Amino acid sequence: MPELTTAVVAWRSDLLVMRAAPSVGAGCPDCLRWFLHRQQVPGSRASDTRDLDGTVGGPEAPETDDPALAALLDAVTDELETRPEGSVAVVRRRPLGVRWALVPPATACGHTGQASSGRLSATVDEARLAIAGDGLRGGAGPAPDLESAYVGATTMFTPARLDIDGPVPAVQVGVPLPDGGEEPGIGRTEDFASSRRVAVLEGLERFAALQGAAGTAATVASLSELGEAALDPALLGAPAPEQYAAGAYAPLAPDEQVRWLPLTPLGRGSRRWVPEMAVAWNAVPAGRKPLFYDTSNGFALGSTPEEAALHGVLEVVERDAFLRTWHQRLALPELEIETGEDDLAVLVDRYEVVTGFRVRLLWAAMEEGVPVVVALAGRDAETGPATFVSAGASLSPRAAARSAVLEVAAISMAVTHGFADDLPHAASLAEDHNRVRTMHDHSLLGALASSRPWYDFLTGEDRERVDLAALEARRPRHPTVTAALEDLVGRLEDHGSEVYATEVTTAELEWRGLSCVRSFVPGFLPMTFGHDQRRLHGLPRLHEPVPGLRSRLSGRTPEDQPPHPFP
Numbered sequence: 001m002p003e004l005t006t007a008v009v010a011w012r013s014d015l016l017v018m019r020a021a022p023s024v025g026a027g028c029p030d031c032l033r034w035f036l037h038r039q040q041v042p043g044s045r046a047s048d049t050r051d052l053d054g055t056v057g058g059p060e061a062p063e064t065d066d067p068a069l070a071a072l073l074d075a076v077t078d079e080l081e082t083r084p085e086g087s088v089a090v091v092r093r094r095p096l097g098v099r100w101a102l103v104p105p106a107t108a109c110g111h112t113g114q115a116s117s118g119r120l121s122a123t124v125d126e127a128r129l130a131i132a133g134d135g136l137r138g139g140a141g142p143a144p145d146l147e148s149a150y151v152g153a154t155t156m157f158t159p160a161r162l163d164i165d166g167p168v169p170a171v172q173v174g175v176p177l178p179d180g181g182e183e184p185g186i187g188r189t190e191d192f193a194s195s196r197r198v199a200v201l202e203g204l205e206r207f208a209a210l211q212g213a214a215g216t217a218a219t220v221a222s223l224s225e226l227g228e229a230a231l232d233p234a235l236l237g238a239p240a241p242e243q244y245a246a247g248a249y250a251p252l253a254p255d256e257q258v259r260w261l262p263l264t265p266l267g268r269g270s271r272r273w274v275p276e277m278a279v280a281w282n283a284v285p286a287g288r289k290p291l292f293y294d295t296s297n298g299f300a301l302g303s304t305p306e307e308a309a310l311h312g313v314l315e316v317v318e319r320d321a322f323l324r325t326w327h328q329r330l331a332l333p334e335l336e337i338e339t340g341e342d343d344l345a346v347l348v349d350r351y352e353v354v355t356g357f358r359v360r361l362l363w364a365a366m367e368e369g370v371p372v373v374v375a376l377a378g379r380d381a382e383t384g385p386a387t388f389v390s391a392g393a394s395l396s397p398r399a400a401a402r403s404a405v406l407e408v409a410a411i412s413m414a415v416t417h418g419f420a421d422d423l424p425h426a427a428s429l430a431e432d433h434n435r436v437r438t439m440h441d442h443s444l445l446g447a448l449a450s451s452r453p454w455y456d457f458l459t460g461e462d463r464e465r466v467d468l469a470a471l472e473a474r475r476p477r478h479p480t481v482t483a484a485l486e487d488l489v490g491r492l493e494d495h496g497s498e499v500y501a502t503e504v505t506t507a508e509l510e511w512r513g514l515s516c517v518r519s520f521v522p523g524f525l526p527m528t529f530g531h532d533q534r535r536l537h538g539l540p541r542l543h544e545p546v547p548g549l550r551s552r553l554s555g556r557t558p559e560d561q562p563p564h565p566f567p
Contacts, residue, residue: 016154017076018088018103025511026086027103034106035155038176068096088154101154102145105507107211118217119271120264120503120517123304129480136310136395138303138481143512146200156508157203158182160196168351168409171195173203175210183210188410190347201514205301208504208516209281217262218276224254226273231263231500233278233291235522237535246532250289258285263500263520266309267489272500279502279518293533297526298519299504302481305515309501310485312519314370317492318393319527320541321364321372322566327525327542327558329457330549332362332374333464335401335471344402344468351377351409355416357388359408361401362458363466364391367547368491371397371475375404376458377412385419385447387455388412389565395484397471411567415443429563436531436563446565454562457552497521531563 018032069091076089076098083100090099123129128138143149151157151173158174169192174182185203187195223230232252239249252258252275260273276283277291284290298316302308325332339345348359357377364372370393377388388411392403415422422444429435429445436445445451478484489499501519509516525542526535536542542558545551 015073015091015093016088017073017080017091018086025105025507026084027088027105027511028086028109030109031086031106032088032103032154034108035103036153039153039158066093069093072096072098090154101152102149103154104149104156104511107506107508118503119262120305120309120501123306123482126480128304129306129482131478131480131484134396135399136307136314136478136481136484138307141303142197142201142514146512147196149512150200150204150508156207157185157200160199162192163410163413168347168406169195170410170413171199173199175203175206177210183207186410188406190406201301204509204514205299205516206296208301208506208509209296209299209518211280211282211504211506218259219273220257220259221273222255222257223252226260229270229272230260231272231274231278231520231522233275234538236278236520237292237524237526237539238537239292239533239535240537243532243534243537248289249292252291259283261502263502266313266485266499266501266519267493269498269500274500274502274520279504292535293528293530295527295529299516300519301509301514301516303513303515304481305501305503305505305517306485307481308503308515308517309519310481310488312501312517313485313488313492313499313521314393314395316519316521316524316526317366317368317370317488318372318391319566320521320524321366321370321393322374322391323525323527323564324366324541324546325364325374325458326564326566327536327561328546329552329554329561330364330546331457331460331463331552332364332549333466335361335363335373335397335468336465337361337401337468344398344405347402347405351405355409355412356381357412359405360459361404361468363397363471368495368497370488370491371395371400371471373397373400373404374458375401375408376455377408378452378455378459382449385412385416386449386452387447387565388415388443388567389446389455390567395478395488396475397468401468407567411443412447414567415440415447419444419447433531433563437529437533439529439567442529442563442565443567445563451562451565454565492521497523527566 018029086103088101088103090101151160161172163170168188171187173185175185177183183206185199185206187198189195189198259276261276261279263272263274281294297319298312300308300312300315337345352359357379360376362374362376364374372391372393374391379386388408390404390407390411392400394400426444426448429441430448430450436442476487478487492499499521501517503517505516523539523541525539528534536559
């Protein structure tokens, strides 16, 4: 073990005392200073490791005229010997007190770790792959101290904010951004403890996506040089020629030298490479335009790479199913659910009583048969929001339905809260759809009473009805995450798709045994926000009929549809 020393960081009215000996896998004083600076100074970047507003002491505690403070600092220094590396004592001077915390290793700090990216390595420990309960998560689960480890001034995220007025408990943490803003990590479940945990996990997923993929597995080459080993980013959905002509994006030229990251085939495909720009949001080289508008589509966390890949693929499938439904105006069957004490029915009833919206659950499984459920919430009032929609995907139809209801409940409350103040902006969106730029814009425009006719194809009474309990009874039960992933990938491959993933786990995530993966299904419709940022070009799937589902396009084309209302 490295020799024990301490570093003291003066910060506002507190002293932060921690073990100074750096160790791979634990935070060090430079990590601590970076987290402090990132949270407190808008616009700070990953290279900043300066003090916030104080100094760094040497191995000894600072001199003080306060004997009580001096005694406490001596005691803290002694206790550090028994604490794990990365421990920090937050010493409050007025009133005198101490709180212990842990500092994650910062990817930006070279001697504690760096972002890792590359091919997925198979998990050896079968116990971590065994599915716990009736879900799709491995038995290990996330560390129990997620919130204390990652939320607070000495670590990664701003304090959690709770929504106590909505129909479902919602929690949000903030991921500080280089421009001074925040990327939200949001949790929506049926209790606040679970919502807090999900919010932290989503925040970590966003952080990994924003950090980039600066690992050692990258190679520099051109599309032409890699040949069939390359995944052409155009297969992931590209802007139309007129969008490129507008000047915000630039396609990948065949002979252009760029960084590529390795892809792991999750099924029968061969190993390939994908441009780093198509993986990480902030990986566009200086002076180059992005390939296209991108979101977190396909990013997911798990206790193992396999678990993360499973949920990443499910997200890609969910968004593709919703977008095909919207752009092709597919008449989806309506799900019938049990009434009474059934947990899903109780969740729907609670939402309807609190909000006044009626919820319909629609079966949106495409030809691959992966369970996707669309939740459509509507009311007849001519003032206030009228319609909201969301979706969920799982290998369990009931779990997909529950996820869709939780999502639609959360977005309806978020939009309703400021709806009256947002009406002038909503009117401008309705006047010019190219003004729709953000997730909130999509939901806001779709919520207007004037937008209600957009959903007519989903609400006709001549639709098929499907019993959710019967669907659930027929779904397979998988003993391990690996088996569930193989089932999901097999369904997609049986219909001509290839499925890939690349790992983007950072040192911060690895610290608590988490993996982050981005999954790709070339040809599937990617979720985008901003009506003029759509990536629909070069995707034959957009125009292919879905067996068993009738399209109500009525002579229009999929590209003619109004902005999607997906939150």
